[in-house]
Amino acid sequence: MSEYLLEIKDVCKAFSGVKVLKHVEISVKPGTIHALMGENGAGKSTLMKCLFGIYTQDQGKFFLNGEEFNFTDPKHALENGVSMVHQELNQVLARTVTDNVWLGRYPRKGLFVDEQKMYNDTVELFESIGVKIDPKKTLEELSVSQRQMVEIVKAVSYDAKIIVLDEPTSSLTENEVNKLFEIMRTLKKKGIGLIYISHKMEEIFEISDYVTILRDGNYIGTKATKDLTMDKIINMMVGRDLEHRFPHKAHKVGDIVLEVKNLTTLYEPKVHDVSFELRRGEILGISGLVGSRRTELLESIFGARTRESGELILNGVPIKNANTVEAIKNRFALITEERRETGIYPLGDIIFNITIANVHNYVNKIGLLDNKKMLADTDKQFKAMSIKAASNKQRIRALSGGNQQKVIIGRWLLTDPDILLMDEPTRGIDVGAKYEIYQLMLELVSKGKSIIMVSSEMPELLGITDRIGVMSNGRLAGILDTKTASQAELFKMTTKYL
Numbered sequence: 001m002s003e004y005l006l007e008i009k010d011v012c013k014a015f016s017g018v019k020v021l022k023h024v025e026i027s028v029k030p031g032t033i034h035a036l037m038g039e040n041g042a043g044k045s046t047l048m049k050c051l052f053g054i055y056t057q058d059q060g061k062f063f064l065n066g067e068e069f070n071f072t073d074p075k076h077a078l079e080n081g082v083s084m085v086h087q088e089l090n091q092v093l094a095r096t097v098t099d100n101v102w103l104g105r106y107p108r109k110g111l112f113v114d115e116q117k118m119y120n121d122t123v124e125l126f127e128s129i130g131v132k133i134d135p136k137k138t139l140e141e142l143s144v145s146q147r148q149m150v151e152i153v154k155a156v157s158y159d160a161k162i163i164v165l166d167e168p169t170s171s172l173t174e175n176e177v178n179k180l181f182e183i184m185r186t187l188k189k190k191g192i193g194l195i196y197i198s199h200k201m202e203e204i205f206e207i208s209d210y211v212t213i214l215r216d217g218n219y220i221g222t223k224a225t226k227d228l229t230m231d232k233i234i235n236m237m238v239g240r241d242l243e244h245r246f247p248h249k250a251h252k253v254g255d256i257v258l259e260v261k262n263l264t265t266l267y268e269p270k271v272h273d274v275s276f277e278l279r280r281g282e283i284l285g286i287s288g289l290v291g292s293r294r295t296e297l298l299e300s301i302f303g304a305r306t307r308e309s310g311e312l313i314l315n316g317v318p319i320k321n322a323n324t325v326e327a328i329k330n331r332f333a334l335i336t337e338e339r340r341e342t343g344i345y346p347l348g349d350i351i352f353n354i355t356i357a358n359v360h361n362y363v364n365k366i367g368l369l370d371n372k373k374m375l376a377d378t379d380k381q382f383k384a385m386s387i388k389a390a391s392n393k394q395r396i397r398a399l400s401g402g403n404q405q406k407v408i409i410g411r412w413l414l415t416d417p418d419i420l421l422m423d424e425p426t427r428g429i430d431v432g433a434k435y436e437i438y439q440l441m442l443e444l445v446s447k448g449k450s451i452i453m454v455s456s457e458m459p460e461l462l463g464i465t466d467r468i469g470v471m472s473n474g475r476l477a478g479i480l481d482t483k484t485a486s487q488a489e490l491f492k493m494t495t496k497y498l
Contacts (some may be wrong), residue, residue, distance in 0.1 A: 002066030005030045005193040006082070006162050011060030013046055018390055020046050021057070024219045026212045028162060028193040033184060035196045035204045035225070038214035039237055039402070039432045044197055047214070048164055052077045052084060064161070083155035084164040089147055093140040098122045100139055101154045125153050129186045145176035152183060156192075163187065164195040169203060170427055173290045181207050199429065201230050213237055238432040245431070246463035247439050251446040253466055254280035258419060258450065263310030265300050269293055274310075274476045276469055278419065278452060281445045285461040285482070286454045288471035289494050294454040295337055297471065298421040301452075302334040303327040328357070333412035337423040337454070339401070343408045346397035350389060351378045353396045353407050358414040381410030386436060402433030409440065420444065422453045426460065438464050458487045473497040 006028040013021040021043045028034045038044050049055045051062060053071035062069055064080065071077040074084075091100050101122050107114045122135040131149045139147055148168060155163045165184075169177045184194055184207060196208055204211060205225060212222040213236045220236050258278040265271045271293045278284050286294050299305035301312065303321040312319050314330060321327040327334075336342040345353055355362060355374045364370045378392050385406040389399055396404055405425065412420065422441075426434040441451055441464065455461050461468050461482070468485055470477040470493040477496040480489065 002063065004028060004063070005065060006195075007061075007063040007066075008047070008051065009061050009063070011047065011050060011057045011062075013043075013050060013055060013057050015390075020217045021050070022217045022219075024060070024214060024217070026195075026219075026222065028195060029210075030161075030191045030193055031188050032209040033188055033194045033196050033207055035198065035208035035211040036214070037198070037204065037211055037233065037237060038220075039400075042214040042237075043217040044214060045166075045400075046217075048084065048166070048195075048197075051082065051164075078158045078160075081159055081161035082164075083158055083160040083162070084166065085148065085151045085155060085168060086166050089144075089151060091139050091147060091150070094138060096136055096138055097133055097142075097150050098135040100150055101125070101135075101157055121157075122153070125157055129153065129156060129183050131183065143176075145172050145179070148172075148180070149183065152187075156187070160192060162193045162195065164197070166197045167199070168196075169198065169200065177203070199431065199434075201233065201431070204233070205230075215239060234431055245435070245459070247435065247442055249442060249464075249466075251281050251442060253282045254448070256280075257315055259311070259313040260301065261311040261313065263297070263300060263312075264308045265296060266306040266308040269296055270308075270474050271296050271300055272474045274471075276476060276479060278450050280448055280450055282467070283441060283445055283451045283453055283465045285465035285468040286452060286471060287458070287461055287468050287490050287494065290456070291473075292471040292494065293474040294471050295423055296474075298334060298423050298452065298454060301327075302332055302421055304334065328415055328417075331416065331418040332421065333357075333415060333417035333419070334421045335405075335408055335412060335423060335425055337427065339404055339408060344396045344404055347395065349395055350382070350387070350392045350399075350407055351375065354378045354381050354392075354411045354414065357411050377414055381407075381414065384413075385410045385440070400429075400433075402429035402436075405429060405433070405437065409437070413444075418449060420449060420451045422451055424454055424456065426455070426457075434460075458490060461490070462487070470494055470496075 004027045008024065008026045011021055011024045024043060024047055026036065036044055046055065050057045053073045053076055092103065098118055102118050107117045119135055126133060131153060133146055133149060168180060172180065187194060198204060208225045210222060211225055211228060211233065213220040215237060256277045257280045261275050263271060263274045274297060288294050296305055300307050301321065303323045303326055312321055319330050321330060321332065345356065351374060355377060362370045362374050382392055387403050387406050389403060396407055426437055445451060453465065462485065465482045467479055468482055468490060469479045470490055472494050475497045477493040
């Protein structure tokens with residue numbers, strides 16, 4: 001009998017001759033939490049897709065409880081006790097919690113679904129891991145964290161021996177993260193092995209027992225978490241030391257470029273009476289808990305959300321930004337929080353995704369698109385943003401999260417904006433790609449651009465911004481100078497209007 005629940009040995013995978021996995025391995029013991037880390041594009045997702053039968057590896061073997069296996073599809077994996085909770089939840093929102101847990105395998109009593117057994121089994125599963133959610137509620141009535149708990153319960157219902165959690169905390173509050181960790185520890189006590197994919201260093205040290213690191217498709221190593229430091233992990237991930245998590249700030253902040261006065265949105269969830277100023281060459285951070293209306297604030301400035309009242313004054317001149325087209329003409333740009341839902345065109349290639357916001361500039365005299373000019377601009381942004389892809393004709397959905405984000409930023413830079421509204425610009429991307437985006441932001445403000453940046457990561461706000469505004473329940477609780485601000489002070493302000 002093997003000491004490992006799951007063993008992945010010598011796995012290789014290539015696409016169109018490009019090797020994306022090169023002799024990768026990972027071994028997971030029962031009752032442990034095993035972190036899988038690496039920069040975007042390191043091969044984590046490809047490895048998991050090989051495990052679940054979505055891809056077939058070119059070389060290498062998988063073992064479950066010492067027996068070799070190859071799953072033909074995710075259903076086959078689930079039926080054999082290997083499950084995954086994805087970062088992007090795919091659920092039937094209009095159906096109940098019970099329906100979602102047992103979807104596709106309803107227990108039957110004769111010709112009919114045994115509703116009572118299904119409900120009782122769901123209650124028992126929830127109680128077994130300490131989750132309190134009404135099984136009769138529909139998914140659309142639940143928060144993101146509760147929906148995530150439903151996915152974990154669903155995984156447990158398959159009698160899972162291995163559960164993969166892919167960036168599970170990316171949309172959760174601190175309290176919700178603590179609850180998730182409680183559940184993970186409960187599963188660990190039951191002998192389940194968990195593979196935990198995350199870019200958040202603090203969480204890795206808090207919850208994991210072992211860490212396996214990939215870099216550029218290569219297996220770098222596995223170590224006990226207690227034997228690692230943040231610097232060691234970063235060095236293994238990026239192949240170099242990052243002396244500082246944030247680049248040196250040398251830009252100068254100038255005169256006021258934007259005044260937001262008494263801004264209130266028309267529809268719920270509402271922003272109430274928000275006023276602030278943004279200066280040329282400034283990075284203004286926006287902090288706040290999930291649900292504090294940070295995103296709604298940016299959307300209302302960009303014309304994507306209707307305002308009930310308030311003024312926008314750009315360089316001393318009142319503007320409306322009544323819609324997004326007008327905002328773009330006024331040289332605003334919005335990098336959205338949910339890049340997969342509202343940022344990328346997943347079926348389009350990189351050329352399409354980079355040039356789409358600037359498409360009017362590519363129409364020639366006879367009304368046709370100038371492909372040569374589009375290609376030239378794409379190549380320019382491709383190099384400037386250090387985008388890692390097989391070619392600029394690759395579909396954007398095949399890129400890592402960090403490279404997708406670079407494409408989106410490159411798209412908006414082609415419109416030559418003066419004010420960039422960036423909503424969680426580094427969410428779900430690795431430490432190396434984050435550093436590159438920080439550098440890009442500092443380059444932009446050094447050239448006189450201005451940035452309003454929403455972030456849920458306190459260290460990021462303290463490391464990259466000039467000032468930090470704190471949202472609390474739709475209101476601006478205050479603005480602090482980053483040089484003198486502390487995490488404790490920021491957190492205290494987030495609760496001001498709760």
